[in-house]
Amino acid sequence: MGSTAHHGAEGVGRRDLIKRSAALGLVAVPGMGLMSACASGGDSGNSDGGDTKGKTSKDNPFGAKKGSKLDVVVFKGGYGDDYAKAWEADFGKKLGITSTHTGTQEITGKLQPRFNAGNPPDIVDDSGAQQIKVDVLYKNGQLLDLAEVLDAPSVDDPAKKVRDTLIPGTLDPGMQEGKVVALNYIYTVWGLWYSGKLFKEKGWEEPKTWDDFLAVCKDAKSQGIGGLAHQGKYPYYINVAIMDLIAKKGGLDAMKAIDNLDPKAFVGSDAAQAAVEAVYEVVEKGYLMPGTNGLTHTESQTRWNQYKAAFITCGSWLENEQLKQTPTDFDMKFLPMPVLSGSKLPFEAIRAGSGEPFIIPAKAGNLPAAKEFMRRMLSKEWSTLFAKQANSLTILKDGVDPGVQLRPGTQSTVEASKAAGDNTFRYLYTEWYSEMGTAIEAASNELMAKRIQPKEWLKRCQAAVDKQAKDPASKKNHRD
Amino acid sequence: MRKGQYRFVAGFLFVPVALYVIFVIWPYIQTFGYSLTDWKGQSQTFDFVGLDNYRALFQDDVFLKAIWHNILFLVFIPVITILLALFFAFMLNVGGRSRAGGVQGVAGSKFYKIVYFFPQVLSLAILAVLFNAVYRSDGGGLLNGFLIKIGLVDADSPVEWLNEPSMVLWALMLVVVWHGVGFYLVLFSAAMQSVPRDIYEAALIDGAGRTQSFLRITLPLLWDSVQTAWVYLGIVAMDMFVLVSSMTQNMGAYGGGPDHHSDVMSTVMMRNFLYYGKSGYACAMGVVMLLLTLILSVVTLRATRRERIEF
Missing domain, CATH: 3.40.190.10 (Periplasmic binding protein-like II)
Structure with missing residues (x-):
């Protein structure tokens, strides 16, 4: 390195370098234009209402289309991801929609590029140390307002809206500026x-x-x-x-x-x-x-x-x-x-409250299926699947079959919740x-x-x- | 040069330069572009805010503190590592007792050389796990366990090495030095072996001791290697991301604690980029880091420039 320092050509090289870096500075300004061009090109992943829209029915209020694909990304942390695999298997059996499953701890690393490119997954459990913060995603306009799912009829009792089958207050932490944009699923x-x-x-x-x-x-x-x-x-x-x-x-x-x-x-x-x-x-x-x-x-x-x-x-x-x-x-x-x-x-x-935010990206490729998936998460059947696989309760009221034996710690939280009644914060x-x-x-x-x-x-x-x-x-x- | 040769040479040069431009220069330019916006990191919608981010940067206590921590690392990591590596390399190669007509290392120098190199084969992540166990803040930690055993530390109030503002930077520095000395020892050893023995022998005959032959012969002849080591270690000191983020008290994300006393520029940048969602602002930090690193390299290369000695 130092041995060439006295070489005659070096001085010219440096001056050239400065000139070139000045030129690079000039390039930077049009570079900005290029970047925004990338931004507007990023919407191609959005095909809502396109080939993923099937017929709606009472059992399928969003018209999730048979044969379409659902892209599920789940945080694989303390609760594992077996519960999600169980859901996906059931989803495939009942609706004929196959899921691509990703269980990972690196939510940010895997998803940030996809959000930026405009082709995010269809449903995400955005949790863990490397979650993408919900406030950040919301400010970037990446989250679907979940009102539609919450106002849909419940799987267990079609006379009720989904939102009325949940433990009161559990939707609050998923609110940004008054809209529920994240479903905090675990109680x-x-x-x-x-x-x-x-x-x-x-x-x-x-x-x-x-x-x-x-x-x-x-x-x-x-x-x-x-x-x-x-x-x-x-x-x-x-x-x-x-x-x-x-x-x-x-x-x-x-x-x-x-x-x-x-x-x-x-x-x-x-x-x-x-x-x-x-x-x-x-x-x-x-x-x-x-x-x-x-x-x-x-x-x-x-x-x-x-x-x-x-x-x-x-x-x-x-x-x-x-x-x-x-x-x-x-x-x-x-x-x-x-x-x-x-x-x-x-x-x-x-x-007390809900944690483990599940989100549906606003630009998800298969929105009808994603909404249907979330609606089914809030059914007694899937909630029990979760309690069995992950040793935890969900925000669904009485969401676990009484037949399921809980571990002592979880059992004591059930009792504490009962004793607390409405006294939760x-x-x-x-x-x-x-x-x-x-x-x-x-x-x-x-x-x-x-x-x-x-x-x-x-x-x-x-x-x-x-x-x-x-x-x-x-x-x-x-x-x- | 013969005709056509330029084209031949240019052909070979073009590919690496193109790769370099696409994967290094272009991201730099993009970063600069983003640093002039209020980009929030998860979509491509943002507004141009001019130099606001840079203005905010110079009022951000956490970032300014982080710069100082990097500077502290910059001063101490290269100095300590290089001095130790030089000392050990000298002892291993020419520091032994001179027997009749020979210059050699201390007894068992081959063995030491291998042992010293061990830490270098460990990745930073493993290093962090290892030293987390060393610095663990209760009696289960290697250091605390030892100090409690010999009665220097009370079992009820073990030393929280990484949770002490006055100690955390030094604790991290020790890890880097421990990791680096072996590599530079080998680097310096190789350079020393290319120094002709007769120079040492001549010095010996003239009555030079170990210190003198080190200062008058070894160091000047090794100057190129030392300079290289200095630049590399300087870059390590400007980074420090892995160790800080995986060893220190958590300040939201990416370590940096206690109370930002171990934050370095890269951890503050990542925290702002992902955890706070202030990505445009974080890009401005990235640009400042780039500038500081450039200045550092230029200054180091200039300051250490010497006449080259041919041998």
Whole structure:
């Protein structure tokens, strides 16, 4: 390299290079035109109403055409993708539509080029760490408004609309600017988890108040067991605890204040202050499982399975995720977040809602079949298929045949949901504002590591909210 | 040149240049184009916003912090790696005790050479898994387990290596250096072996010690290799994407934590590109990265330019 540095021709070469790069700069401007040309050429994949439209009938309200093809892409994560294969087989049998199945973790890598080129799949389970964020897809005009599917007659009872057979509120997280564009199919509850066996052994009671919770943590610590474990490498999880406490203490108004970017969502909110101080007390008193702040989800959940901590924060996918690591007599149990004194919501209230967004791309090649597929997902038959294959509940009301035996953790979530009744809540800011969510997670990470105090945490979260509120696009999201 | 020869040569040159233009230059130009838009990444509809993205970039604390982290890597990774590699290469090749009439490496140098090269055959992903186990933040981690055993660290408060703002960058740097030293050791060894032994022997006769023969003979004669190593390591330091995104605390996506203390330009760019859906903005970051890398290469090549010594 250096050995040619004194070569006579080198100087000329450099000057040439500069001239050429200037020329390249000129090319860049018409290049822009070329790119937009690509953009307008990208619609060729859309053939809605073309050769994929068959006859409509009572059993087939969208006119899915026999012999056409359906392109299904499914996130193959904690729930696997066997359930989708079972659906596709049934779809093929009943409607004569064959599916191409893709089970993958790389949703973004596989689909971003296809969305950009205008030939997306027909139906997608857009989940996992590499999901394409729904707000991002929506802003790009890539999502079909699912109202048509939801207003279609239900498979099980044609007198009812599909939307009336679902657990109330489960469609909300899939809303963007008032339209349902993602069907969050799996019914999830969030909160704390413990081992029934460990609790029986130690004689601990299920804590209903925060003071009782701290008492269990204290006793655990004195016996060399961590109190609370969380999946520190992903601060998302500790936010389950903090945000649940805020919602329970301050009621739904405190939650909506955050989602609606209220200027007093954090600073000036008594609920937020009480909640973050309560969680910080756990940190200060040393009740965290040692090292939990830096562990990944699998590392810390496995530690908890080894009885190294009394509690862990998580959603109800936990049981399926830890199937292999959980000892057979572990007796996994769900616990609603214990309440602070003077809380507006009762102990039984839980963060519950739907997850695992299924979407239909607006430019899908076989729209009628995709809509029919989604309609059938919300039938009792397919919902039971799912519960059997993936150990989880769906958003369909009473969607599982009573004959299906559930695992202990899942069973305890069913009971908790029943006890909660209408007392459920669900934050939406994580779906609406990725950047603000990240800022809050970053602050929580600092709080758990004792690098900032609750006061500073409140300030940082408020700053994130205020910053988001300045974005004109966020005016369109609002919940009442 | 004979007639027709130019055409022959041009024919061979055209294909690689065309490939280079299509797969390297054209994407650069596209990136620049997108950086002037508010492209959101999942469709081809966007508006032209001029230099807004670049203006926003210089007020983005996270990105500015990330540039500093890259610069820190840029300063320390090449220096530490090259010094260690040079030292080991010298010891392996000419550092041994001089017996009568010979210049040779320390005892067992062939064995060491192979051992030092081991880390280089591991891919970055494996490296990340390996060092995640080393740095694991509870007693199950290699470092913590060891320190707890010998009583330096309390089992109730293990060191969270990758969750400490003051340590995370150094922890990452150690991985890169550990990975790189073996390769550059072999590179420098090869260069050293082409240095005629009689030069060393002459120096020995004149009474030069190890240090002197290293500074006066080895280093000047290896300058070309060192320069190459510097540029390569500089490029590694400007990247760091794989290690940061798979080892550090998660800041939404692609690591970068705690509190953006380990974010580098590439992780901030990817987070904006995919996770936040601010793809046009991310393209502006890409352009800035390109410019910084270009400046870096030019400066490095200029600054290290020396007279070539023929031997």
